[in-house]
């Protein structure tokens with residue numbers, strides 16, 4: 001297949017020859033079909049899919065004050081983006097729903113969440129659909145208010161002595177716990193700073209990232225899951241895990257959030273410390289993959305016993321993070337390295353975990369191994385799988401059609417833009433943040 005041609009046309013990466021193609025399944029009509037079915041099956045009392053059972057792969061739904069609630073509405077927005085990029089054809093199935101309507105309607109259930117309803121630091125994840133809405137309609141006051149309100153809630157969890165926003169609440173308030181996942185929540189601060197001009201929010205984000213760089217990352221580029229600080233002295237009390245195999249091991253999803261989060265920090269600031277950190281985390285992630293190319297739930301968990309299941313969500317988050325990182329690089333060689341690795345992760349996880357008979361797209365997700373919750377589909381694993389496909393199209397690295405090269409003379413394979421849409425948004429790689 002001749003991807004080189006479309007790459008040079010879109011990105012002027014004339015030297016780039018991809019080592020692997022995009023897996024066909026990412027653009028399968030099963031993707032819109034399954035997501036559409038999940039929207040139809042949403043319970044009347046507002047709840048959102050988080051993960052599936054392990055036998056039949058049926059979605060289990062959770063109340064809005066769950067950290068994952070934003071991903072399913074955001075998946076509606078992601079398919080709206082895909083429809084704009086790819087058009088709707090009988091083969092791609094994207095015409096079966098109005099994804100924007102679905103994403104908007106589903107996100108309404110998140111609007112009433114507040115600090116008293118248990119969402120704590122997770123406002124960043126929960127805000128994804130509102131950030132998406134502002135790409136579609138930057139004037140939408142409901143979404144503007146939600147972004148600003150959630151950012152204020154996260155800022156209220158900042159402790160200047162520690163230099164971080166607090167993750168989990170604790171019975172001893174001086175025990176200040178921060179998880180690597182929170183690198184993903186900083187984008188909401190930049191979004192709100194852009195909307196309001198409040199520079200304090202940006203400085204909270206860089207402080208959190210700087211402190212995380214100092215304490216969460218080991219010399220070899222691996223990460224601790226949890227750092228406990230003393231909130232009155234700022235001292236590090238403890239470095240440990242919550243969801244990994246051991247305190248000193250590397251939980252793969254945390255490592256993936258870190259790759260993504262630091263690549264985004266570089267995008268937001270141009271501070272090269274963040275770029276080199278994202279590269280180090282990515283290098284550790286890729287260098288520590290087993291020979292089958294499948295991302296284990298923890299890089300240091302022994303093969304057997306106990307069992308070492310994969311985490312398909314860590315694979316899709318890392319793949320999307322690597323694509324974001326490739327966007328920040330300036331040389332073709334550096335871009336290519338991360339793109340090739342992203343494609344390899346996507347191919348390998350598709351081979352293992354693509355599951356036509358399940359409601360989720362992928363199986364083999366590990367929600368929480370210490371809590372005995374694994375071998376499931378996961379809403380954020382599917383979300384980043386779709387997102388990775390969208391970004392590959394936007395970057396000119398994949399056609400919309402099941403891995404076949406773009407047919408430049410076929411109108412059906414060309415991105416479609418209507419005047420209304422193109423005036424509302426400009427489609428650029430990693431449109432605003434991820």
Ligand SMILES: *[C@@H]1O[C@H](CO)[C@@H](O)[C@H](O)[C@H]1NC(C)=O
Nearest residue numbers: 104107108130133140142143
């Ligand atoms: C504005 O955004 C909200 C929340 O994302 C959404 O529910 C609503 O439909 C949007 N309104 C318009 C007019 O697009």
Ligand SMILES: *[C@@H]1O[C@H](CO)[C@@H](O)[C@H](O)[C@H]1NC(C)=O
Nearest residue numbers: 151152155156198199200201
């Ligand atoms: C900027 O945001 C911070 C954190 O939410 C807040 O304390 C401060 O009052 C805001 N400043 C202005 C001028 O609104």
Ligand SMILES: *[C@@H]1O[C@H](CO)[C@@H](O)[C@H](O)[C@H]1NC(C)=O
Nearest residue numbers: 172174175230231232233237
């Ligand atoms: C934090 O430091 C203060 C002052 O030294 C001490 O009273 C408190 O117990 C410490 N908290 C923790 C969780 O170590």
Ligand SMILES: *[C@@H]1O[C@H](CO)[C@@H](O)[C@H](O)[C@H]1NC(C)=O
Nearest residue numbers: 203204206207208210271273
């Ligand atoms: C974070 O570190 C960068 C240098 O890498 C510095 O420019 C920035 O001011 C720091 N942020 C804060 C809040 O100290």
Ligand SMILES: *[C@@H]1O[C@H](CO)[C@@H](O)[C@H](O)[C@H]1NC(C)=O
Nearest residue numbers: 222246247248249250299300
């Ligand atoms: C973690 O600590 C244990 C016990 O000290 C040690 O055996 C193991 O090699 C360490 N693992 C890593 C990844 O450093």
Ligand SMILES: *[C@@H]1O[C@H](CO)[C@@H](O)[C@H](O)[C@H]1NC(C)=O
Nearest residue numbers: 190265266267268269270271
């Ligand atoms: C980063 O640098 C690029 C190239 O000079 C510039 O276009 C971009 O606006 C800068 N971004 C930020 C956030 O400063």
Ligand SMILES: *[C@@H]1O[C@H](CO)[C@@H](O)[C@H](O)[C@H]1NC(C)=O
Nearest residue numbers: 294308309310352363364375
């Ligand atoms: C993938 O999931 C299947 C069950 O769906 C399981 O049998 C297999 O062991 C899993 N593989 C890994 C590497 O997690």
Ligand SMILES: *[C@@H]1O[C@H](CO)[C@@H](O)[C@H](O)[C@H]1NC(C)=O
Nearest residue numbers: 020292293343344347348351
């Ligand atoms: C992993 O992906 C790469 C690139 O797509 C491929 O060459 C390799 O065979 C895959 N490995 C497995 C075990 O599927």
Ligand SMILES: *[C@@H]1O[C@H](CO)[C@@H](O)[C@H](O)[C@H]1NC(C)=O
Nearest residue numbers: 024091400401402403404405
């Ligand atoms: C991709 O190309 C192959 C070979 O020409 C063809 O058999 C297949 O149907 C194509 N797939 C799609 C989705 O167009």
Ligand SMILES: *[C@@H]1O[C@H](CO)[C@@H](O)[C@H](O)[C@H]1NC(C)=O
Nearest residue numbers: 406407408409410411412413
């Ligand atoms: C590309 O699309 C055009 C128009 O639909 C069609 O005539 C042509 O055969 C296609 N070429 C290939 C290689 O599929």
